[in-house]
Amino acid sequence: xxTTRLIDHALYPRQAVxxxxxxxxxxxxxxxxxxxxxxxxxTIDVLPLHADREREVxxxxxxxxxxxxxxxxxxxx
Amino acid sequence: MRRMTRMPRMLHMPQAGxxxxxxxxxxxxxxxxxxxxxxxxxxAAILTVDLGIFDRAAVFKAAYWVTDKVYxxxxxxxxxxxxxxxKIEIRPKTLGKASVEQLARxxxxxxxxxxxxxxxxRETAGSRDILLHRAFGEGHKHLNPDTLS
Numbered sequence: 001x002x003t004t005r006l007i008d009h010a011l012y013p014r015q016a017v018x019x020x021x022x023x024x025x026x027x028x029x030x031x032x033x034x035x036x037x038x039x040x041x042x043t044i045d046v047l048p049l050h051a052d053r054e055r056e057v058x059x060x061x062x063x064x065x066x067x068x069x070x071x072x073x074x075x076x077x
Numbered sequence: 078m079r080r081m082t083r084m085p086r087m088l089h090m091p092q093a094g095x096x097x098x099x100x101x102x103x104x105x106x107x108x109x110x111x112x113x114x115x116x117x118x119x120x121a122a123i124l125t126v127d128l129g130i131f132d133r134a135a136v137f138k139a140a141y142w143v144t145d146k147v148y149x150x151x152x153x154x155x156x157x158x159x160x161x162x163x164k165i166e167i168r169p170k171t172l173g174k175a176s177v178e179q180l181a182r183x184x185x186x187x188x189x190x191x192x193x194x195x196x197x198x199r200e201t202a203g204s205r206d207i208l209l210h211r212a213f214g215e216g217h218k219h220l221n222p223d224t225l226s
Contacts, residue, residue: 009155055118059148070141077134
């Protein structure tokens with residue numbers, strides 16, 4: 001089951017999302033669809049090997065992306 | 078630091094009809110200043126933080142501080158140019174072990190702690206700079222090893 005989340009690049013810089021995708025490439029496939037207003041839709045598909053840990057993978061991916069985003073945001077304040 | 082026991086007024090409930098994009102919510106209720114929702118990923122609490130009251134730095138630091146304990150997700154800002162409030166979704170790392178309501182309250186307290194630190198940082202910036210200048214300013218006397226006593 002794919003999960004979608006709308007993110008705002010004002011909060012999640014593109015680099016943070018990119019790093020999270022790379023870090024989680026063995027666990028899930030993430031499609032990024034640009035949306036108007038500097039936003040993007042993330043569609044997260046957990047790989048079958050980790051299907052029994054779907055919630056953990058999806059939420060960990062989002063936490064990782066947020067961690068990276070916050071590091072960038074705090075460095076720029 | 079003195080602990081605050083009341084929920085801060087600035088954490089208010091999302092308005093009725095607010096759409097939380099990307100989440101197929103199966104249940105939604107409101108409790109003590111935040112919305113509680115349930116979707117395919119389980120229970121979540123959604124706090125709305127007024128950025129006119131809380132500094133972004135405080136919000137970001139509080140979030141960074143707790144990401145090892147809870148799952149967080151920042152919902153997109155509202156309409157065009159509306160960056161005055163931020164909605165934060167909070168979920169437990171393990172289902173059934175902690176109440177999302179309690180996690181939300183803990184996060185709200187952490188937010189107040191970090192905001193207080195921001196205020197203290199601002200208020201003491203001048204004194205801090207003077208102290209640092211005096212402390213490290215002495216170093217220039219020791220740039221030449223011949224002057225070391």
